[in-house]
Amino acid sequence: MDRLIAAVEAAQNPSVVGLDPTDALVPQQVIDSFAQEVAEEVEDPSEIPAAQRAVAYFEFNRTIIDAISDVVAVVKPQIAMYEALGPAGVDVYAMTCEYARSQGLYVLGDIKRGDIGSTAAAYAGHLRGIGEGEAHTDPWHEDAITVNPYLGSDGIEPFVEAAKEADKDIFALVRTSNPSSAQIQELELTDGSKLYERVADLVEEWGADTIGSHGYSRVGAVVGATHPEQGRQLRKRMPHTFFLVPGYGAQGGSGADVAGMFDKNGSGAIVNSSRGIIGAWRKSESYSTELDAGQALEVVAQSARQAAMNMRDDLRTFVY
């Protein structure tokens, strides 16, 4: 986790901007502006909705990245939003990761993969890339990915191995931010602990051989901002585990809620906001449906930058 921690320290900002474009978060005129270009390029009209969004989402992402890359150190594209467009969207996911990296950002791919060992080894290509020597390439351009622990150790170890080889990181789901996450994650075990606590202990184990110079392993944990007290307890229970904290902002988590997930040095966690940053233009007085695509993207950029600075300042108040 050393590369991530260094990047966050350099920015003095533990924020993560979630790059999760949807039709509701990308101004309509931006999507519309690609209608003609796309209509001329596709072979079949049924490809238009996906192709048009694919180019619009990339343009939107590039605008956000350019607006926030000197404010935050980390972005987290959520691959689901891209898969919603089909394979054309997956291309844009990878292009977004590549562009974010080219702008000096640490790219945390929120892909939540998990499977049996031999299959997890294939998914670990996200970290390892493909080919050897001069022919090696890294088609996903991710610095870290999220993984799902439900299959146990042999579904996680291939990711840990790949992370070590490629100097990258993974984040395993422990306590997610969504309302019904308690259904499974808070089930009480016969020893009195909760399921997510057992998963937390496994996560500490999975990372034990990969502890870096800052005291954190390559195996992080996802702990939702919507569970401040559990997060505080987990911080103590998992001393070598760096946290990715989603759920700040639109999902209800505040700076005060996440403060307990940091260590005494103000490190140990990064906090994600998606809609609160990339959708900030929707609350801007400068935005109107009369704007053209370029003007709308200017409002997107200004609003995202301001929201990212506000989030940074909020977190600095509570964390540092």
Add this chain to the structure above:
Amino acid sequence: MDRLIAAVEAAQNPSVVGLDPTDALVPQQVIDSFAQEVAEEVEDPSEIPAAQRAVAYFEFNRTIIDAISDVVAVVKPQIAMYEALGPAGVDVYAMTCEYARSQGLYVLGDIKRGDIGSTAAAYAGHLRGIGEGEAHTDPWHEDAITVNPYLGSDGIEPFVEAAKEADKDIFALVRTSNPSSAQIQELELTDGSKLYERVADLVEEWGADTIGSHGYSRVGAVVGATHPEQGRQLRKRMPHTFFLVPGYGAQGGSGADVAGMFDKNGSGAIVNSSRGIIGAWRKSESYSTELDAGQALEVVAQSARQAAMNMRDDLRTFVY
């Protein structure tokens, strides 16, 4: 689950062929045969390893599909094997699904997705497609997908909704086939049940509104062949839940092991084999490294077809 059940009944075969190509399962001369074509097409030599495998894997898959489409009713491409190649592989995943469907097969996309509600809604595009009316398209070409239950109900409901709308199905992980799956799935809860049993009960609930004419809901369960006794118990515990049973063949499960996962009518489950079918050529006396790519694919086809018929006959012995 009615479409799936009808297809399986028509074939009198509950087998699923896993389309999980890897370098070990695709004859080297098939991969090599695309070297020149790919080298001429890519912009950057570093793209060659992925691009070459992408075309080779598709050719391999098409060979398998043509060889088995009158023997089995269902194929299950594992998206991890394609993601290992980067976005170029994801294109081939979707092309494989499309081709399999065009040959009349039911396509179960093994993607094991799962996330919070708003994100799961985006992943549900795998089932729902994109666009409305004439502009609607289904870029993934899947009839069903696998999903991960760790996030609880609100991470599953968007998939159930999409399945209902699109007349498709989902399969949630309950008891996976891998060795360390017990670490989490068999944790004992304070009420004396195991975690996977609680997940099983949730799966029954999630499907309750979607029970079709054969008595099974649109929400199936993944139950590994490597747990025959637990599978037998789950069959009773989950009367409206259709099972996808991985782990037959290469992972050690036999026809006898899976028999208890079927209902008294010989329905209620499908059984997957991947390596045992698509890698059967490796045990064929007709194969040698001296064969050219076309000859090697002929051996692949013959071996896969024979292995699929053997599996069908094995399952018929124990199930019907």
